[in-house]
Structure formats: C-alpha cells, structure tokens
Amino acid sequence: MRAHDEMYIDGAWRPAAGRDTIAVVNPADERVIARVPAGTAEDVDAAVRAARAAFPAWAATPPAERAARLTALADALAARKDTLAETITAELGSPLPLSQMVHAGVPVLVAASYAELAARYAFEERIGNSTVLLEPVGVVGAITPWNYPLHQIVAKVAPALAAGCTLVLKPAEDTPLTAQLFAEATEAAGLPPGVFNLVTGLGPVAGQALAEHEGVDLVSFTGSTAVGKRIGAIAGAAVKRVALELGGKSANVILPGADLAKAVNVGIANVMTNSGQTCSAWTRMLVDAERYDEAVELAANAVTKYVVGERVGPLVNAAQQARVRGYIARGVEEGARLIAGGPDAPLETGFYVSPTVFADVTPDMTIAQEEIFGPVVSILRYEDVDDALRIANDTVYGLAGAVWAADDEEAVAFARRMDTGQVDINGGRFNPLAPFGGYKQSGVGRELGPHGLAEYLQTKSLQF
Secondary structure, eight states, X not given: OOOOSSEEETTEEEOOSSOOEEXXXXXXXXXXXXXXXXXXXXXXHHHHHHHHHHHHHHHHSOHHHHHHHHHHHHHHHHHTHHHHHHHHHHHHOOOXXXXXXXXTTHHHHHHHXXXXXXXXXXXEEEETTEEEEEEEXXXXXXXXXXXXXXXXXHHHHHHHHHHTOEEEEEOOTTSHHHHHHHHHHHHHTTOOTTXXXXXXXXXXXXXXXXXXXXXXXXXXXXXXXHHHHHHHHHHHHTTOEEEEEOOOOOEEEEOTTSOHHHHHHHHHHHHHGGGGOOTTOOOEEXXXXXXXXXXXXXXXXXXXXXXXXXXXXXXXXXXXXXXHHHHHHHHHHTTOEEEEOOSSOSSSSSSOOOOEEEEEEOTTSHHHHSOOOSSEEEEEEESSHHHHHHHHTOSSEESOEEEEOSSHHHHHHHHTTSOSSOOEESSOOOOTTSOBOOEEXXXXXXXXXXXXXXXXXXXXXXEO
C-alpha cells in the first residue's frame, strides 16, 4: 500500500517536523500496511500559515472559477475511484462492494453538487436599503473521522472551498491513506497552493493544535460527543466558530399498520452497513407490543444474511472491537435477551464482531442509551404511539431516525414530533443535498447541500 511519508502543505509534499510515525493497520488481518507522519504543532502551524496566506486570493476568486475547481476535483476523485475503494477497504476493512458504491462513489456526487451550488449561490442580496454580503469565514480546521473517511473529508472541504475558505485537514489516524489520495486529487484539480493542506497525526497532538491555533477561524469536527465537547470548549474560549457532527442513538419507529417485514429488514440492513460504524444508524428498533414477537422473529431471520467477513467487515481497530464486545456483554448482564450474535469474537484474526440483535431491551438499559458504534440492534417494545414518541426522544442524542406507517402522512406527523435532525419516512432514500446534522448532543450545525455551505459563510450588511 503506497503512502506518503510527508505532509501536504502549501501545494507540495514536505517533510514532517518530527520523525515519529503512525502505523496504518488492516483491520481484517491485523497487518501493518503503511506508516505516515505523526504531525506536530509545528506542522499544524506551517499548514495554517499557508492557508492564511492563500485565503485573500481564494476568497476573491469568482464563484464560477471556484465551481470549476470543484468540478475538476470531482473528476479527479472519479478517476481515482477504484484506488480509493481499494485503499478504504485496506485501512477501514469495509467490504469492497460497499467501498466502491458508497465510500468512493457518494463523495464524487457531493463534490459535484457543490460545484453546481457554488456557480448559482446568491452570495449577496438586497434587503431594503442594505446590500447583504455572504463572505467566507476564513481558515477552516477540518478534523475528520475514520468511519466514512472520504465522504467526511469531502463533506467539509467541498463546501468550504465553494464558500471561498482555505483549509487544513487533520484526518483520523486509522485512515490517513484515503486523505493522502484526496490531497493528490486536489493537486490534479489545480487548487492554488495553500488553499488545501493536509497534516496527518494523532488527535491529542495535531488535532488539538489545530483546534487551538489562533489562525483558524472555524473548526469543523466529526466524531465522538466527548471530543466534540472538548473542541467546543477550546473554540468557545477563543470565540471561534464550530461545526460539530457528533454521536447518535437513532430510533427506527415502526408504527401499527406499517409493513412490518420491510421495516425490520431495512432496519437490520441499516445497522449492519459499514459494520454498524455509522453515527446515524437506527440502532433502536421500536415495535408495538401486539407485533413485538413477530418483529423479533423477523429480525432474527434477517440478521443471518449478514455473514462476518463477507457482508460485514471488521471494526476499525482492536480498541473499537473491545468496546463493542463490552457493550454486548453489558446488555446481557442488564437482562436483555440475545437473539443473534454475542460478545465472543467470531474469527481468530481481524477485529470482527458478530452481528448482534437484542430483544426485551428497556429504555433505561445502557445499550438503549449509549452509542455502541458496532453491528448491534436493540428491539424495544412500546404500548401506544405516545409511548413510542417518549422512548424515541429519551436519549441525549438526536441525529437521525426512521418512521414506518401505513401511509406517509401518518409517518410525517410522528416525525415532526421527534427531537432529531433527519428522519427517513417509509424507507426514504439518502439525499446528498439535504441538510445532515443533529439536535441535542448530536452536534451543532449542518452538512451537505446549501445548509452545509452556509456553515462556512459569515454575513456583512452595507447600508445605502
């Protein structure tokens, strides 16, 4: 697996300030496949300075030209789609078909959507005797996770570029090779030097240095709620803007009269995708008491389709595997009924966890309240629709969810009462232009589409 042993700063690959490296491990076989530089505060400072110097010219670049560079970036990603998919499979463990279709495919669509948006977006408007200008925030520090490594990069970089911002990216240490390929794509797209910069490194070192740097105007972070709180505190002390996409414990609410078989099967598939390593996964399945036993049986049958090592890949690292297995053991200890899977490792090699389904889960159990981030589904019973709503809203999170009903109108009425940022109605398809983000401790701000672009803009009014 090819890897750069340098940082991408100011339009060139440059040696890191220190000599420490990070091992990149294939989670399917536990082999070290590459090493990348462990960036320091000195590397971050160099990258921020480059972004700061490049900002005035890029901010002044006409939107049509920024759109052209984004189109070129989408084309460069499309040209590297196979390599990106193979790399994501190697460092994340995602099955190759998923890497090709989702991990490498969707980011091309998102980048192209921002090219189109940048070309037509109203960056100024007249309100009475004022001209209102929407201007780029400045230098963005983007800190991205490992679970959707390319998508999360593009979801931050593309709107920031469209807005006229410059960036420093600190990717997750588990999946840095994908970020390096993305940097190569920005070169191919002809971005001016310093507009995009990449520093690989550890969160407590490079990530914290980026969040704290006085030259960064906005920190965009996707990851755990605990780290998001830390970044929010750092930014708050400097009155610095943040965009935080954090954890979730989303409810899949199946109302009486809904197509139960479809709702259960789609719900299981939703959680098993990417080995459950999806912040918006519908990990709590809510079923009315009258059809509860039928739903449990359907779920037990559905999960058998997800074979470890084939449709379900490993978790990203040993710590994540241990964490998820610990949650499964906790569920058993607290009295949930295991109907599939369990805490034992299904294979001797690789960071795999068995697809697991719990029945008889109550809302106060740990597995019903805390984000597990693995292939684990909890099935909860409700007595009536109001009880279902109470359970659905009874967590500190509010990122996503689903509602199934006999008709869309009934499902929408329920979804309007949910404390969550995005709800799929009767199996609604993913929309890369719809705003994505959460309520409560699931985050601050939105990604994707025009709402995602707005995160990187600030407002100025001129009175005449």
